[in-house]
Amino acid sequence: MIFGGYRSVWLLTMFDLPVLTKQQRKEYAKFRKFLLGDGYIFMQYSVYGRHCPSEERAEVHIGRLRAHLPPQGEVRVLKFTDKQFERMLRFYGPMKKKPEKPPEQLTLFEISTS
Numbered sequence: 001m002i003f004g005g006y007r008s009v010w011l012l013t014m015f016d017l018p019v020l021t022k023q024q025r026k027e028y029a030k031f032r033k034f035l036l037g038d039g040y041i042f043m044q045y046s047v048y049g050r051h052c053p054s055e056e057r058a059e060v061h062i063g064r065l066r067a068h069l070p071p072q073g074e075v076r077v078l079k080f081t082d083k084q085f086e087r088m089l090r091f092y093g094p095m096k097k098k099p100e101k102p103p104e105q106l107t108l109f110e111i112s113t114s
Contacts, residue, residue, distance in 0.1 A: 007054070007055065007081055007082070008051065008052065008053050008054065008081070008082040009051075009052050009054070009055055009058045009079055009080060009081055009082065010049055010050065010051055010052070010079070010080055010081075010082065010084075010085040011040075011049065011050045011052060011058055011061060011062065011065075011077055011078070011079055012043075012047065012048075012049050012077065012078040012079075012080070013035060013040060013047070013048045013049070013050070013065065013075065013076070013077050014046060014047050014048075014075070014076045014077075014078075015031070015046050015073060015074065015075040015076070016046065016073055016074045017031065017046075017070055017072065017073030017074075017075075018072050018073055024072065027070040027071060027072070028070065028073075030070070031068065031069075031070045031075075034068045035048045035050075036048075038050070038061060038064060038065075039051075039061075051082070058079055062077060062079075065077065
C-alpha cells in the first residue's frame with residue numbers, strides 16, 4: 001500500500017523473556033502492556049505486530065520499543081512491507097487463513113503518551 005509516496009510497513013515483534021521470578025513476571029507484563037498500548041496487536045504467543053503508515057513511523061516505534069526493553073531476555077523485530085505481509089500464509093489446524101488486514105483508515109496524526 002502506498003500513500004503519498006510512502007510505503008506502509010509492518011513491525012513484527014517476537015520475544016522470549018524469563019518468567020521464573022515475581023520480578024521477571026512483572027517485567028514481562030510491563031513489556032506486553034507497552035506493546036498493546038503502542039498499537040501492537042497480539043498475533044500469537046509472544047508475537048505482536050504493528051502496522052505503520054510509513055518507514056519513518058516504523059523507525060519511531062522501533063525507537064520507542066528500544067526505550068522499553070526489559071532488562072533480561074531477547075526481543076527481535078522484523079520490518080517488512082505491507083505487500084510482503086499480505087503474502088504471509090497462516091495455518092490453523094488443517095485450514096489456511098489469510099493474515100490480518102492493515103487498518104482501513106489512514107493515520108494522519110499519532111498521539112504519543114510518552
